[in-house]
Amino acid sequence: MSARTFRAAAGALLALAAWTGRASAQERVFVRPEPGTPVVAVQVVVGVGPADETAAQAGISYLAARSVVEPSRAAFNSLGARLDVDQQKDAIAFTLTAAPDAWAEAARLLMVSIFRDPVDSAAVVRQRAAIVRELTGREASPADALERERARAVYGTEHPWGRPSVGTATSVRAVRVSQVDAFLRQNFTPERSVVAIVGPVDEAEARDAMAPHMPAGELRADSVPAPEPGDSTVDAEYNSITTWVSATWRYGPDSDVEALRMLAQLALDRVSFGPSRRSVYNSRAEVVRYAGGGELRLTVVVPPREAEQWAGQLREAVGGYAGAALSPAVFLDRLRRFRGERLMELGLPEQRAAAMARAALLGDRTATLVDFTRLTPERLQAAARALQSPIVVYLGPARSPGG
Amino acid sequence: MLTLSLALALAAAPPDTARHRPPPTQAAPAITVHNQPALPVVALRMSIVASDPPGYAGAGHLFQHLHLPALEEQAARVGGRVQAIRGSDAIVYSVVGPATELDYLAGILRSALRVPGGGANAGMLQALSALAGERSAERETAAGYVRARLRSQLFPADLPPAGTEDAAARLQSAPLADVWGEIYAPDRVSIVAVGDVNLNAVERAFRSLPEAPAPGRLPPDLADTVASLAADTPQATRGWIGTAWRADSADAAALSVTARLLRNSLRRRMTRSSVEVEHWWTHHGQALALVVATPDSLVPAARRTVTAALETLGAGVTDESVRAAGAAVRREMLFYSRTPERMAELLGEFADRGGGRDATQRYYAALGEVTEADVRRVLEQLAAAEPGTVNVAPQRIPADQRRR
Numbered sequence: 001m002s003a004r005t006f007r008a009a010a011g012a013l014l015a016l017a018a019w020t021g022r023a024s025a026q027e028r029v030f031v032r033p034e035p036g037t038p039v040v041a042v043q044v045v046v047g048v049g050p051a052d053e054t055a056a057q058a059g060i061s062y063l064a065a066r067s068v069v070e071p072s073r074a075a076f077n078s079l080g081a082r083l084d085v086d087q088q089k090d091a092i093a094f095t096l097t098a099a100p101d102a103w104a105e106a107a108r109l110l111m112v113s114i115f116r117d118p119v120d121s122a123a124v125v126r127q128r129a130a131i132v133r134e135l136t137g138r139e140a141s142p143a144d145a146l147e148r149e150r151a152r153a154v155y156g157t158e159h160p161w162g163r164p165s166v167g168t169a170t171s172v173r174a175v176r177v178s179q180v181d182a183f184l185r186q187n188f189t190p191e192r193s194v195v196a197i198v199g200p201v202d203e204a205e206a207r208d209a210m211a212p213h214m215p216a217g218e219l220r221a222d223s224v225p226a227p228e229p230g231d232s233t234v235d236a237e238y239n240s241i242t243t244w245v246s247a248t249w250r251y252g253p254d255s256d257v258e259a260l261r262m263l264a265q266l267a268l269d270r271v272s273f274g275p276s277r278r279s280v281y282n283s284r285a286e287v288v289r290y291a292g293g294g295e296l297r298l299t300v301v302v303p304p305r306e307a308e309q310w311a312g313q314l315r316e317a318v319g320g321y322a323g324a325a326l327s328p329a330v331f332l333d334r335l336r337r338f339r340g341e342r343l344m345e346l347g348l349p350e351q352r353a354a355a356m357a358r359a360a361l362l363g364d365r366t367a368t369l370v371d372f373t374r375l376t377p378e379r380l381q382a383a384a385r386a387l388q389s390p391i392v393v394y395l396g397p398a399r400s401p402g403g
Numbered sequence: 404m405l406t407l408s409l410a411l412a413l414a415a416a417p418p419d420t421a422r423h424r425p426p427p428t429q430a431a432p433a434i435t436v437h438n439q440p441a442l443p444v445v446a447l448r449m450s451i452v453a454s455d456p457p458g459y460a461g462a463g464h465l466f467q468h469l470h471l472p473a474l475e476e477q478a479a480r481v482g483g484r485v486q487a488i489r490g491s492d493a494i495v496y497s498v499v500g501p502a503t504e505l506d507y508l509a510g511i512l513r514s515a516l517r518v519p520g521g522g523a524n525a526g527m528l529q530a531l532s533a534l535a536g537e538r539s540a541e542r543e544t545a546a547g548y549v550r551a552r553l554r555s556q557l558f559p560a561d562l563p564p565a566g567t568e569d570a571a572a573r574l575q576s577a578p579l580a581d582v583w584g585e586i587y588a589p590d591r592v593s594i595v596a597v598g599d600v601n602l603n604a605v606e607r608a609f610r611s612l613p614e615a616p617a618p619g620r621l622p623p624d625l626a627d628t629v630a631s632l633a634a635d636t637p638q639a640t641r642g643w644i645g646t647a648w649r650a651d652s653a654d655a656a657a658l659s660v661t662a663r664l665l666r667n668s669l670r671r672r673m674t675r676s677s678v679e680v681e682h683w684w685t686h687h688g689q690a691l692a693l694v695v696a697t698p699d700s701l702v703p704a705a706r707r708t709v710t711a712a713l714e715t716l717g718a719g720v721t722d723e724s725v726r727a728a729g730a731a732v733r734r735e736m737l738f739y740s741r742t743p744e745r746m747a748e749l750l751g752e753f754a755d756r757g758g759g760r761d762a763t764q765r766y767y768a769a770l771g772e773v774t775e776a777d778v779r780r781v782l783e784q785l786a787a788a789e790p791g792t793v794n795v796a797p798q799r800i801p802a803d804q805r806r807r
Contacts, residue, residue: 347499
């Protein structure tokens with residue numbers, strides 16, 4: 001890419017960075033009018049999760065969230081609206097997608113379901129059974145097993161985020177209807193919620209539509225205990241012919257998250273399948289962000305005998321960028337690709353709504369979608385240098401001593 | 404104007420949301436641009452409206468397989484994605500990436516209009532193998548088999564995109580330039596761009612297209628022979644019933660709404676079966692296809708229900724149910740087209756069928772105006788047509804081989 005092309009690109013990127021959802025007076029509703037987008041996406045994020053649950057009731061947030069919207073499913077269908085519920089470590093996300101002529105009615109229905117309707121006991125019973133079935137089925141999945149081991153290792157066995165965010169089949173089965181009702185009344189409140197609306201909407205009308213459900217006031221965010229990680233290496237035995245090797249770097253609240261995202265993508269390139277890495281069956285990189293920091297995760301699936309070697313390669317793939325900064329030409333080439341990949345991640349209106357809502361939940365009042373405009377080789381290098389040693393999890397057949 | 408969203412967001416849409424300009428020269432493609440400023444991304448869809456040369460069925464898709472690895476690698480350099488689809492109407496390539504990379508992305512598409520270069524020989528076996536895999540896949544599962552056989556009954560000229568065994572053998576030794584020369588001409592190319600771009604920029608990016616190779620020297624009058632589908636019925640755990648009616652003269656919007664009503668009606672009555680009702684629509688014609696999978700014990704009842712499906716629907720259709728079905732199809736269109744690449748796909752598909760540049764918008768508007776009388780007219784047309792039928796019996800497992 002020539003310098004001229006890059007300047008043009010940078011100009012466009014700055015414009016994107018300035019495209020922020022505008023917050024309404026109450027600072028918890030964000031609207032991004034998008035003429036030309038064919039549907040409206042609404043993301044309601046309620047800051048409730050494992051930190052609000054006891055260990056015995058793990059998964060009650062997710063059960064409550066699914067139960068509370070279940071009675072409205074038929075109405076959403078009749079409006080042609082789609083609703084997804086996703087439990088994250090620090091929040092529940094409700095994602096609604098609807099046609100422009102139906103979104104306001106569907107959003108009203110969703111808000112009433114979450115904040116005003118009493119929970120339907122039959123819905124709780126049905127959803128509890130459904131979640132137990134799903135969790136039982138997922139217990140055998142290596143991806144889920146890895147996630148459980150990683151959470152325990154990174155946050156500690158006693159930390160609420162060390163538990164599965166959706167609970168376990170055993171814990172969910174034990175939750176009673178009355179407990180769900182009490183949990184909802186105490187925790188599912190507008191004060192702990194943010195809303196992001198994206199699509200062909202009039203900003204004032206969108207805000208008016210939310211006003212009856214989102215009274216003015218600051219976002220109430222509860223603190224989460226500090227992580228208490230265990231050993232830096234975890235061996236989890238699993239009956240398989242491959243080994244999953246995962247390295248997780250925790251980062252703090254002041255970290256350069258956009259630089260870490262780019263770092264994760266670059267590191268992934270160094271460990272993905274290729275002519276010189278034929279034994280990598282699968283690979284994945286992700287950067288997740290919560291209140292107080294987040295995680296950079298790098299995972300490969302490899303033959304068991306190579307597991308230890310690959311753990312070293314994962315460390316090097318990230319740590320290598322802490323050395324000398326990339327040359328400007330190489331950096332621009334990598335940034336060109338990273339920019340495209342980041343934009344592709346926001347291709348769906350619901351993905352843009354989700355990005356806005358998460359940014360708002362974490363205190364970014366402008367709810368900026370992306371922040372790659374000012375990335376430099378030095379920022380990338382600094383982000384890599386700021387990372388401590390990773391926690392490595394092996395999931396696979398038992399490793400012999402010394403590998 | 405040519406936008407779906409305009410129909411619903413007239414007030415919000417900028418005045419120049421969509422532009423279309425016919426090609427100024429034979430070497431430039433027809434271009435349609437739908438401006439979506441939501442994200443600095445652009446989706447480009449390039450279609451070559453052409454059939455495969457007689458005797459060389461699958462040729463267009465073979466070229467796609469030959470080009471695709473290089474296209475994917477190029478798009479990945481800017482974080483973009485490429486897709487290649489061979490439809491009944493056109494050979495289609497799509498690429499999506501940052502809008503600032505418009506010229507680069509257009510270059511990727513233009514490169515697919517050339518005859519694959521020196522490295523193509525190495526990729527030929529791989530591409531032919533991929534085609535063979537796709538041909539087999541169509542017959543491997545009951546779901547694919549039922550549809551393929553119905554299609555061959557209703558539209559014998561609509562050959563599978565992956566071609567035939569005989570054609571594959573010919574393609575292996577045919578001069579690629581001659582085959583491509585029979586398929587490609589610049590005036591067969593159309594471009595749809597959706598995203599944060601304007602018409603002038605897209606026109607500049609596709610200012611000139613590669614010239615077509617000199618007219619081919621392929622042997623004339625070869626025939627494409629598709630192996631009999633009846634010979635290799637797949638094994639299935641449920642009974643499969645397929646019925647399709649050709650409806651070339653039916654109003655397209657009314658046919659879509661009828662398909663939705665029929666699906667709703669059958670799903671209500673066949674709760675233990677899976678029911679799909681589809682509107683097939685290519686330049687070969689239109690059809691309404693019904694594919695049902697049902698447990699072994701319910702096959703006779705399901706067959707009766709399917710046989711009487713049109714009549715039953717006719718007895719229960721109301722203006723209100725027609726309006727609801729039309730609204731549901733419209734909303735599904737909007738939901739489907741919520742990414743730039745899917746919007747481009749939708750706009751392009753309608754144009755490739757020969758409906759003109761505003762075909763999508765007219766269809767979308769027509770869905771909202773379908774009446775009970777329109778649906779009844781479609782039902783009459785279907786009832787008068789000779790249906791294609793396919794049945795796949797469930798596999799019988801001998802008692803001594805059943806798991807205890």
